[in-house]
Structure formats: structure tokens, C-alpha cells
Amino acid sequence: MVQALSGQLLIGLINGSFYALLSLGLAVIFGLLNVVNFAHGAQYMLGAFVAWMGMQYLGLGYWWALILTPLVVGLLAVVFERLFLRRLYGLDPLYGLLLTFGAALVLEGIFQNIFGISGNSYPVPALLQGGSNLGFMYLPRYRGWVVVVSMAICFGSWFVIEKTRLGAYLRAGTEKPLLLQGFGVNVPVMFTLTYGFGAALAAFAGVMAAPIYQVTPLMGSNVIMVVFAVVVIGGMGSIVGSIVTGLGLGLVEGLTKFYYAPASDVIVFVVMAIVLLVRPAGLFGKAQ
């Protein structure tokens, strides 16, 4: 009983870590660029696939993938921002959403054509194989690693954005981009790099997810829908909000899986409905 419950809670914690990482990237991009990056799921999927292909075709292991994949995906995102996304600034933010939606379809379709929809498995790196018995539950080492690393990344991002000079620029750009440009900060480059960073974060999550879930072309769109709901629940206003909400909803999902499994797919959306009813601006959002 306790074993099963804590097992589900661990899965929930891990899902929650991914939700937190992904909604953090979304929030950072949205904050500055005012674009809802629908391609975020596709970039996460791309991360997992780049890692998998690196291992399959180039023999690069997990650790290389963890460093190189975010760079590759981030670079692609920078090109995308420069070529396309940039043209839509100043228009209704809905167009940014639609453009990235189109990009997500293209990416998903291409990978589906090449690799089919069945999953590819990615091995857990040798260093993190095995696990330890905590008495009340068995903790696979890799899963512990995922939780710790995502927490570290989330905390690191929070620290950079809230406590450093770079973060101050970012926050200033979120509030008043024109004024910031007047002070001599190269805002267009900052936009590009922010988009690249957000995408790299998604790719990083994708690499970490590869050994846990199957690497499939559809993994991105499945998770991004939930992440959008997480964003609605938490409100995109605050970084801390998206982290806490992401983790919290992962746990809620885990609990639901334990008590009433059929509802676990829909529980996040139900929570979204309840939050909208009680606090329309989201748990951490400012009232409009």
C-alpha cells in the first residue's frame, strides 16, 4: 500500500519536474517575446530524438547528449526566430501561437515519417543504473537524478532571472522593451537568445526524459497540452509560480493514478476548470 502510493508519488514528482522545466521555458519566452511557444513540445521531442540519434548514429553517450543536444536545438531555435518568428513581433500574439503551432506540426510530421509512431528506447547511462531501497520504497537512481537536476535547473534559472544583472535586463525587457533599448541594450539579440534558451531548456528536458519514457514523435504534443493547462493554473506571471505549479500538478496526477486511475489523464484539466472558477487569473497570476 505505502509502497504503491509512494511509487505513484515518485512518478508524479518526475512528471512534475518535466512540467516545471517546460512551463519555466514557456514562461521565460512568453514574458519577453509575448509569444506562446506552441513548438515547445516539439522542441522537447527534438531533444529526445537528437540524443537518440546521436547514440544510434554517432555513438555519443548520454552525457555528451546532455551537453550537445540543448546547443543543437537552441541553435535551430535561434535560426527559426531570426527567419520567421521575428516578423510577427508587434502583431497580435495569436499569430506567434499559430506560427509555432505550424512549426510543431512540421517537426512532428517529419519525425513521424522517418521513425514511425512506435517508441524507441534509450538506455539509462551506466553511472546512474540501479537504485536504492529507502525502506518504504525503491528509488531508481536515474529518477532521483532527474528530480535533483531539474530542481537545480529551476533554481538556477530563478536565481539568474531574479538576482543577476542579466536577469534584470530580462525583467526590464519584459516590462518596457523600447525603454530598455533606449538605454543601449541590444533588445533584438536578447529576444533571439531568450528564444534559443527556452528551446534549449525544452531540449534538455527531452534528453532527460529519453531514458524514462519512450522516444516517440508524439511525446511532445502529449506533454505540451498538460503544460499549457499547468500554465493556465499557475499563471505565467512568475517563475516560482510555474515551478511550484508544475511540481504540484505532477503530484496531484500521481495521487489520482493511485486512487482512481482512469481519471489521471483528465485531472489536470479538471483542476484547471476549478481554478478558473475560483481564481480566474491563476494561482500566482496578477489580476488583469
Add this chain to the structure above:
Amino acid sequence: MSSVPVLPVPRVRRTWEAWSYAALFTVGFMAPWFVYPVFAMNVLCLALFASAFNLLLGYAGLLSFGHAAFLGSAAYVTGQAVKVWGLPVELGILAGTAVAALLGLLFGVLAIRRSGIYFAMITLGFAQLVYFLVVQMSWTGGEDGLQGVPRGKALGLVSLHDNLSMYYFVFALFMAGFWLIHRTIHSPFGHVLRAIRENEPRALSLGYDVNRYKLLAFVISAGLSGLAGSMKVLVIQSATLSDVHWHRSGAVVLMTLLGGMGTPVGPSVGALLVVALENYMASYGSWVTVITGGVFMTCVLAFRKGIVGEIKELVKRWF
């Protein structure tokens, strides 16, 4: 509802609209003699779906990313009503449409509490909720969907199993839905919707209950999307998970954008193109997704007015 002064519609716009309606009606009326009727019916269903969606996006400025929920739920309800409960087709269609409208009311009340991109994400979330419910409930048949839905008889007289009579039945429903949308966008109510789209704070300060207008537009749009779904289930004779899938919600955005949002005829043109694309490319599997995505990006980047919008612009320049 307070009274709204309605300005006379400029003559140029009126003739433009009359011509485009005439073209739509002629093409719709002649279609089954030139193309396969089932294909043409499919186009009509999705054209109504896109027109209903356009009422929301093009006139109220609300982007819903979950309209498949209304199309799909109506398709399942109508299918179930006609097949299992043995209701006549008219009642089946009515049931499907009513369920979609109710669902629209339920989601609308919650979704209009946020606007812009949040609205899009909320509707997407609710549509996912509906999708998972359809997957799990037993009467919907899960992965297999609802198969073998009979077409029955129109008014208990004319058998609809003949494709040509079914076509004109669907065409009549399409025209009825289209007329309702036309009436809505040209009514004082429609003008208020446009005012809200252009400047919500000002509409609010003029004393309009903005949320009520939005909600009503959402419910009308959901109900008509449901009507389209009810028609579709009778045409294809099955309801499947693809009808509630988010790909369908994306496709309706594409149809509207491609044809021209905010134009009455645009979404129908877009529906024709998208259905044709899906039909003729069906053997290429997922490349359809890639091409759909590519068309999406091109539309957003290069011609946001859509085909009908661009033509309208040209016509205006020449005359």
C-alpha cells in the same frame, strides 16, 4: 440589450458580399454533378464548422483551440441517438447540436474569464478533457469509434442512403447554418462583437456587458460546430477519435486563416482546400501533417488576410 445604431452598409461591400454568396451558392448547388458527392458533403460539413469558428475568431477576436470538442461530441451524440436509440435523423441532429451548445455554454463560462492566448490554451485544455472522456467511455467505442451509423430518412419520407438526396439535405442544413451566421454578423449583436474585438475596454466603458456578448457568440459558434459534426457523422456514417482530436481543432484554424478570417465566405474556401489536400494526399501518410504545418506557417507569415481577403483587396483596388 441596449439599442445600437446600425450604420448603412457601403454599397461596394454589399455588392461584393452578394457576389461572393452567389458564387458560393452556385458552386454548392452544382458540386455533386462534378465531384464525388461524399467528398462534396464532407467539404460542406467542414465549411460550416469553419464558418462557425470564424464567427468567434473573425468577428469576436477569440481564438479557440478546442473547437474539435464541439464537432466531435455532437458527432458521437448524433451517431448514438440515430444508431442505438433509433431516433429519426432530425431529432438526432437536434440532440447533437444541443449537446454541443450546452458544452459550449459550460466551457464558455469558464474560458471567457481569460482572454487572448490564455483563452486559446483554456479551450485547448477543455478539448483534451473531452478527448480523454471519449477515449474512456464505453459507448463511444474507444479506438474503433462509433461505426455503422444509418442515415435514415429525411422527414420520414426521403431515404438519405442515396448520395444525391443526402447531399441536398446536407446542403440545406449548411445554408441554414450559413444564413444564421450571416444574420448574426450583420445584426447589432454582431457589431458589438466587432467593437469588442477592436477595443474591449472601450466597449466595456460604453456599457456593454462584454462577457455576455462573448459567451453568446461562443455558444452560437459551439452549437453550429455541433450541427456540422452531426451532419458529418451521418455523411461518413461513423464517428472516430480524429473528430475530437486537437489536430481537428488546428485544422479548423487553418481553414479559417487560409480562406480569410473575418470574411463570410473565406472559411468555406479554406475548408474546400484543406479537405482536398487531406484527400489527395491521404496516401502520403504523415506528409500531410508536414504540408499542413508548412501552409500554416506560410499563411501566418505571408498572407494573413487569406485567399478571399486578398481577392477582396484586389477587387477593391480595381473598381
